[in-house]
Amino acid sequence: MNGLHTSIIGRAMEKGLLSIDATDIRDFAENKHNRVDDYPYGGGAGMVMQPGPVYRAFQAVTKDCEKKPRCIYLTPQGRVFDQRMAEEFAKEEELIFLCGHYEGIDERVLEMIVTDPVSIGDYVLTGGELPAMVMIDTISRLVPGVLNNEESAGQESHQGHLLEYPQYTRPDVFEGREVPAVLLSGHHKNIETWRRQQSLLRTRAMRPDMFEQVELTKADRKFLDSLTDEQGE
Numbered sequence: 587m588n589g590l591h592t593s594i595i596g597r598a599m600e601k602g603l604l605s606i607d608a609t610d611i612r613d614f615a616e617n618k619h620n621r622v623d624d625y626p627y628g629g630g631a632g633m634v635m636q637p638g639p640v641y642r643a644f645q646a647v648t649k650d651c652e653k654k655p656r657c658i659y660l661t662p663q664g665r666v667f668d669q670r671m672a673e674e675f676a677k678e679e680e681l682i683f684l685c686g687h688y689e690g691i692d693e694r695v696l697e698m699i700v701t702d703p704v705s706i707g708d709y710v711l712t713g714g715e716l717p718a719m720v721m722i723d724t725i726s727r728l729v730p731g732v733l734n735n736e737e738s739a740g741q742e743s744h745q746g747h748l749l750e751y752p753q754y755t756r757p758d759v760f761e762g763r764e765v766p767a768v769l770l771s772g773h774h775k776n777i778e779t780w781r782r783q784q785s786l787l788r789t790r791a792m793r794p795d796m797f798e799q800v801e802l803t804k805a806d807r808k809f810l811d812s813l814t815d816e817q818g819e
């Protein structure tokens with residue numbers, strides 16, 4: 587799980603807020619070359635991971651657990667991961683991430699141990715390790731104490747279905763490009779309004795699917811209507 591030991595997640599592990607362990611399923615093979623794959627019954631391309639090593643690895647990992655933890659299987663056939671799922675998983679004391687390789691894993695062991703088949707999006711990767719790391723990073727930052735500013739994780743979900751507004755820092759002019767004047771005004775109410783409007787515009791342009799879910803205020807509608815009026819639509 588290299589890559590998770592750095593920065594925010596690494597610090598959280600050092601602080602004892604969470605722990606992440608990797609188990610190599612090949613250590614549970616029962617042959618000289620630690621092979622865990624075989625040809626698919628019925629023929630076809632590629633190899634299939636055998637049920638035995640996966641099952642024994644799961645038993646070993648969960649042997650000291652009071653209750654069987656949820657077992658997330660990373661697969662393009664799963665439900666697509668999103669922030670709401672991350673919030674649900676963050677409530678769990680323990681989680682297992684089962685990463686397949688080759689063409690897949692024997693269906694019988696999946697039926698026995700998997701509680702949550704999850705995909706991270708509509709594209710195909712070579713294995714489940716990167717998706718597992720994406721999920722672990724997303725879930726970890728929701729664990730209390732992991733982020734310095736306790737609010738920064740909470741605020742986004744409370745913002746609800748809106749993309750973040752653009753950010754600026756010094757200098758106030760860069761290569762002739764100015765920071766929006768309202769941000770230099772010190773007028774906090776106007777800044778808040780401007781940021782809300784930027785979030786609305788971004789979400790509508792980039793994520794029309796999310797925008798449909800946004801609860802628009804009277805002021806939001808007035809702002810959006812004022813734009814379409816200007817364009818004579």
Ligand code: 6GU
Nearest residue numbers: 660661706707709711717
């Ligand atoms: Cl979870 N696994 C693989 N192999 N490909 C994916 C995926 C998972 N999610 C999106 N593509």
